[in-house]
Amino acid sequence: MNNDKSRRDTPVFPMSSAIKLTGLTARQIRHYETCGLIVLTRSEGNHRLFSMNNLEALLTIKLLMEKGFTMKRIGEILDKDDDYSTKDILNYKELKQSLPNRGDLSRFF
Helix, strand or coil: CHHHHHHHHCCCECHHHHHHHHCCCHHHHHHHHHCCCCCCEECCCCCEEECHHHHHHHHHHHHHHHCCCCHHHHHHHHHHCCCCCHHHHCCCHHHHCCCCCHHHHHCCC
């Protein structure tokens, strides 16, 4: 089990692989890093390297952003428990609330 954890923490994927595996843009990934939602390792040439855990965190961030969570709230969720899984996060009551659709918001503008 300990060997699996160290394997998942080993940064080996370059930015191009992270983009393909998560469906995020490089700009989004850099923004999440700047906001402190993910912490990446750098190679000797100063290139970002991603571990499997980093990729899982990016997928979780993507899911939460699609559900309407703010960056601040996503940070709180990720900080709450470093050993999270997407299944656990889906159980948050906030995700079960329906978000207002565009028509509902139009009356405020």
